[in-house]
Amino acid sequence: MTNDKNMNRSVIHVDESPFPLERLRQSLPNWLKRFLPVRGGRAEDHHGKGMFGFTVFLLSESIVFLSFFFTYIALRLTHSKNWLPPGISGPELSSFVIINTVVLLSSSFVIQPAENALKHHQLKKFRWLWLIAICMGTYFLIGQGIEWRNLNFGLSTGLVGSTFYVLTGFHGLHVLTGVILQIIMLVRSFMRGNYNKGHFGVSATTLFWHFVDVIWVFLFSLLYIWHA
Amino acid sequence: MTHDFSEPLAEDIEPETELENNWRQYLSFSTDHKVIGVQYMVMTFIFFLIGGLLAMLIRAELITPASNVVDRPLYNGLFTLHGTIMIFLWIIPFNAGISNYLVPLMIGARDMAFPLLNAISFWILPPSGILLLSSFLLPNGTAQSGWWSYPPISLQVPPGQPINGEFIWIVSIVLIGISSIMGAVNFVTTIFWMRAPGMTFFRMPVFVWSALSAQLLQLINLPALTGALILLLFDLSFGTQFFKPTENGDPIIYQHLFWFYSHPAVYIMALPAFGIFAEVLPAFARNPLFGYRSLAVASLGIAVVSIFVWVHHMFTSATPGWMRMLFMVTSMLVAVPTGVKAFGWTATIWKSKLHLETPMLFAMGGAAMFLLGGVTGVMLAAVPFDLHVHNTYFIVGHFHYIVFNTITMAIFAAIYFWFPKITGRMYAEGWGKLHFWLTFIGANLTFFPMLPLGLQGMVRRISSYEPRYQGWNVIASLGGFLLGVSILPFIANMVGSLLHGQRAGNNPWLATGLEWTTTSPPPRDNFEVIPVVRRPPYDYGDPKYSVIEPPDYHQAEH
Ligand code: HEM
Ligand SMILES: [Cu+2]
Numbered sequence: 001m002t003n004d005k006n007m008n009r010s011v012i013h014v015d016e017s018p019f020p021l022e023r024l025r026q027s028l029p030n031w032l033k034r035f036l037p038v039r040g041g042r043a044e045d046h047h048g049k050g051m052f053g054f055t056v057f058l059l060s061e062s063i064v065f066l067s068f069f070f071t072y073i074a075l076r077l078t079h080s081k082n083w084l085p086p087g088i089s090g091p092e093l094s095s096f097v098i099i100n101t102v103v104l105l106s107s108s109f110v111i112q113p114a115e116n117a118l119k120h121h122q123l124k125k126f127r128w129l130w131l132i133a134i135c136m137g138t139y140f141l142i143g144q145g146i147e148w149r150n151l152n153f154g155l156s157t158g159l160v161g162s163t164f165y166v167l168t169g170f171h172g173l174h175v176l177t178g179v180i181l182q183i184i185m186l187v188r189s190f191m192r193g194n195y196n197k198g199h200f201g202v203s204a205t206t207l208f209w210h211f212v213d214v215i216w217v218f219l220f221s222l223l224y225i226w227h228a
Numbered sequence: 229m230t231h232d233f234s235e236p237l238a239e240d241i242e243p244e245t246e247l248e249n250n251w252r253q254y255l256s257f258s259t260d261h262k263v264i265g266v267q268y269m270v271m272t273f274i275f276f277l278i279g280g281l282l283a284m285l286i287r288a289e290l291i292t293p294a295s296n297v298v299d300r301p302l303y304n305g306l307f308t309l310h311g312t313i314m315i316f317l318w319i320i321p322f323n324a325g326i327s328n329y330l331v332p333l334m335i336g337a338r339d340m341a342f343p344l345l346n347a348i349s350f351w352i353l354p355p356s357g358i359l360l361l362s363s364f365l366l367p368n369g370t371a372q373s374g375w376w377s378y379p380p381i382s383l384q385v386p387p388g389q390p391i392n393g394e395f396i397w398i399v400s401i402v403l404i405g406i407s408s409i410m411g412a413v414n415f416v417t418t419i420f421w422m423r424a425p426g427m428t429f430f431r432m433p434v435f436v437w438s439a440l441s442a443q444l445l446q447l448i449n450l451p452a453l454t455g456a457l458i459l460l461l462f463d464l465s466f467g468t469q470f471f472k473p474t475e476n477g478d479p480i481i482y483q484h485l486f487w488f489y490s491h492p493a494v495y496i497m498a499l500p501a502f503g504i505f506a507e508v509l510p511a512f513a514r515n516p517l518f519g520y521r522s523l524a525v526a527s528l529g530i531a532v533v534s535i536f537v538w539v540h541h542m543f544t545s546a547t548p549g550w551m552r553m554l555f556m557v558t559s560m561l562v563a564v565p566t567g568v569k570a571f572g573w574t575a576t577i578w579k580s581k582l583h584l585e586t587p588m589l590f591a592m593g594g595a596a597m598f599l600l601g602g603v604t605g606v607m608l609a610a611v612p613f614d615l616h617v618h619n620t621y622f623i624v625g626h627f628h629y630i631v632f633n634t635i636t637m638a639i640f641a642a643i644y645f646w647f648p649k650i651t652g653r654m655y656a657e658g659w660g661k662l663h664f665w666l667t668f669i670g671a672n673l674t675f676f677p678m679l680p681l682g683l684q685g686m687v688r689r690i691s692s693y694e695p696r697y698q699g700w701n702v703i704a705s706l707g708g709f710l711l712g713v714s715i716l717p718f719i720a721n722m723v724g725s726l727l728h729g730q731r732a733g734n735n736p737w738l739a740t741g742l743e744w745t746t747t748s749p750p751p752r753d754n755f756e757v758i759p760v761v762r763r764p765p766y767d768y769g770d771p772k773y774s775v776i777e778p779p780d781y782h783q784a785e786h
Contacts, residue, residue, distance in 0.1 A: 040335070040423030040761070049341055053417040060409050060447045067455030067485050071470060074481050082476050156467030159476050166462055166470075 050200040051207070058211050065215050068170065072163050072222055085158040091151065093224045100143035101220055104175070107136035108213045111182075115206040118199050123189065126202075130186050133209070137179040144172055164223060171219055174212045181205040257351065259343035260752060261328050264350050266650065268325025269643075272318050275357055276636075279313035280712060282306050287674075287708035290701050295692035303691040304372035305393070309360070311375035312397070315493070316404050317357050319635055323500040324349075324411050326642055327439040329650065331415065333743035334433050336424025336761060338753045341417040345410055352407040360400040363393040371397035374689060376486060377457075379471035379479045383464055390465055398461045405454045412446035415439060424742070426761035430521060433741055433765045437524040438503030441531035445492040445499075449535065456485035483545055487538035495534045498630065499527055501638035502569050505595050508641050509576050510766050511739040512588035517766040518575035522568050529565035537562060543614045552611050559609035566602060570595070586660030587645035593668050594637030601629030604679065619689075622682025628675040637667065640718070647722075648736045652748045653729030659721035666714030673707025740767050 034048055035055075043049065076083065084090055091097075114129035148165070155165045185202050253263055254270070286306050289297040298306065328346065332339055340346045363370040370393040373382040377397065385392045419440045423432070432440075460482065462468040469475040471482045510517045517523065539547060539555035573595050582588065604626040608614050617623065640663070647655050677700035682688075686697045693701070735744040746755050 037421055037423075038428065039425070040427040041425035041758075043337065043341075043422045045421075049417060049421045052421060053341060053413050056416050056447060057409075057413045060413070060451050063448060063451035064455040064458075067452040067488075068459070070485070071455075071459060071481050074484075075470070075476075075478060078478060079476050155462075156469070159469055162462070162468035162470055162477075166459065166468060170458075 054204045088153045090160045104140040107133050134182045259347050261340045265325050265329025272322040275317035282310040287705040291705040293695045305370035319497045336759050337422035349407045349411040356400040356403040363396040412443040415443040434506035435503035437527045438499040441527040442496045442499040449489045449492045452485045453489035487541045491538040492534045501635040504638045504642045508591040511737050512583045513577040513580035515580045519572045523572045526565040526568040533562045544618050587641045589664040590641035594634045597633035620682035621678040621686045625678030633671045648732030649748045654732045655725040659717045663718045670710035677704040
């Protein structure tokens with residue numbers, strides 16, 4: 001059965017070594033060979049092909065974010081004086097924001113075990129962990145909505161408003177996409193025969209979620225920490 | 229018919245002419261990369277005609293010094309949409325189309341990596357193009373700030389009209405960009421993952437290398453433009469201030485992001501053209517491609533260097549001196565891999581017996597014109613010279629030598645070269661040659677005068693000019709109309725040959741690429757059996773290699 005073969009391929013077998021660096025050294029060539037096939041004739045590995053394409057797509061996405069970061073940093077450096085219009089204090093590093101951030105970032109540590117569980121055919125465990133991740137993502141979105149409502153500036157309030165809303169808004173759109181993808185995957189796991197097709201969708205969603213988290217680390221540092 | 233090295237034309241073999249029996253599939257949502265490729269090529273050609281029509285209007289206006297054919301806003305709209313269409317709806321998507329057709333065939337794959345995504349990428353384009361054109365109908369007309377759409381000019385739209393030409397311009401370019409990014413994901417994955425057994429990287433044709441390099445640039449650079457346009461759209465319509473100098477914003481940031489894409493974009497357009505030269509020149513010189521490996525690697529080299537040169541478009545944008553020097557040097561560095569390419573082409577045809585059929589004429593004409601385009605480019609990279617001719621017709625002359633005289637000629641070479649493969653029929657050689665000579669003469673008459681005009685100081689993007697510039701302008705306009713006429717024999721040839729052309733057989737040019745080993749047109753899955761590749765790609769002249777081994781590989785697991 002091709003399905004089972006794909007399943008095995010997506011697990012990298014290395015001699016387990018206790019040292020992470022040593023494990024990396026052992027698995028890297030292995031991983032590279034899988035990720036960048038060099039001799040051709042690999043098209044049947046649908047999971048590998050899909051993950052490769054998706055990673056390449058995320059590379060592209062990260063450049064859109066980079067262009068926003070670049071704009072933010074350049075404006076911030078050259079317009080630090082009139083950054084805040086009179087009477088506006090800008091986004092605040094409140095405990096509310098910090099909790100929101102902690103929830104979002106820790107969801108990565110929930111979704112990864114979920115994916116692993118599916119890899120090992122532990123369907124029930126997968127569903128539970130996956131559901132928790134969905135809740136955490138939704139919590140973040142709602143939190144951001146509340147924060148937006150309580151801020152004392154708007155989209156057109158100087159550079160601070162322009163940058164804050166567009167950057168967090170664009171990121172929020174990605175979180176929303178991620179949550180929707182997660183919900184679709186959860187629903188699919190209840191439909192017969194779907195969850196074990198190399199579960200490309202689940203792996204891709206997990207990767208996307210990590211991506212959204214990493215972007216948030218940068219956004220958080222730029223928008224809140226730099227500001228404080 | 230004048231091919232002296234063709235195999236006996238396979239009159240008796242009736243190839244599966246899907247094209248004749250099943251033309252409807254070209255209007256449908258097909259996931260076959262060959263159908264999608266043809267869809268791209270035909271659609272972009274229609275946009276080429278529209279863009280050309282706009283150019284004719286521009287040239288009509290410029291035949292006299294006064295502004296008397298169109299009014300000023302319409303003139304602005306004409307050059308804006310002409311430039312936009314030619315770049316975003318002709319050359320770039322045409323390259324996506326021909327790559328779509330050829331890449332899977334050349335690497336021995338049955339299709340692209342993600343066929344459904346491929347179809348979606350294509351079908352985003354026609355609505356985007358129609359949307360863009362529809363802005364002619366708006367009360368204030370189309371966008372007017374040129375294909376750069378620099379703020380603050382692009383933000384100066386009439387108040388009270390949220391849906392204006394600029395808005396539509398941005399939306400359609402973002403959509404076209406999304407299509408290109410999805411296409412790039414597909415190409416890169418295809419080239420990495422779908423190669424036939426034995427098709428190592430250094431057995432890939434140079435065209436595939438060029439397509440890979442171009443698509444990597446799309447992936448890495450295009451999102452920066454998309455980001456910039458999203459911010460511009462917010463400035464335009466939702467009251468943000470990123471690029472508004474009157475409200476603390478900074479238009480220079482837009483310029484950086486714009487050129488971070490749009491300089492590499494010239495290589496996204498040019499690299500596939502270079503790839504076409506590398507396929508056509510050896511085939512008609514009957515010589516192996518000279519320096520195959522260096523040409524392959526040079527494609528990537530050009531791509532990498534071109535990422536680091538964008539500031540040469542901003543020498544006059546209050547750029548600090550050290551930055552100017554830095555980017556002047558990197559810009560001139562591009563000449564190195566580019567020189568490798570030009571050297572390789574020359575050495576390939578050096579002292580060989582040339583077969584001057586239409587594809588070869590276009591390829592040689594294009595490669596020769598690239599000399600002038602490239603030299604003027606290196607001149608422009610020199611800061612003092614650029615300051616002198618900035619925003620004059622010298623620039624317009626330079627980039628048309630690249631985009632028309634080199635790239636569009638290469639595209640014609642490709643169309644003639646692969647026409648037999650795509651349709652199963654031969655085109656008419658006489659008409660092809662007529663098309664070539666009209667184009668070649670017309671193009672030089674049109675674009676050469678722009679160089680002296682620029683040196684004399686004629687500014688671009690103006691509808692009226694001082695009378696002393698008229699002489700050269702008349703020549704350019706007449707050349708432009710000649711170019712307009714030159715397209716007629718081409719269309720006649722394509723349509724006529726499609727319907728009545730002689731049967732072509734699998735490999736009318738006796739070329740060596742994998743795409744010539746399958747039928748013309750290829751069957752739905754490209755190859756009866758996926759070939760196993762054991763040879764480098766350009767074996768011309770070596771009798772041992774002149775026929776590719778019959779495939780002996782059966783996919784084990786199926
Ligand atoms: C069919 C023959 C063509 C003719 C007669 C022609 C003519 C012209 C003219 C007269 C201008 C106005 C220059 C100015 O005022 O700045 C122009 C601009 C331009 N053309 Fe063409 N062109 C042709 C083909 C092409 C092609 C194939 C491309 C492909 C990329 C192209 C890209 C551009 C661009 C980007 C601009 C600049 C528009 C701007 O200033 O915003 N043209 N062309
Ligand atoms: Cu440039």
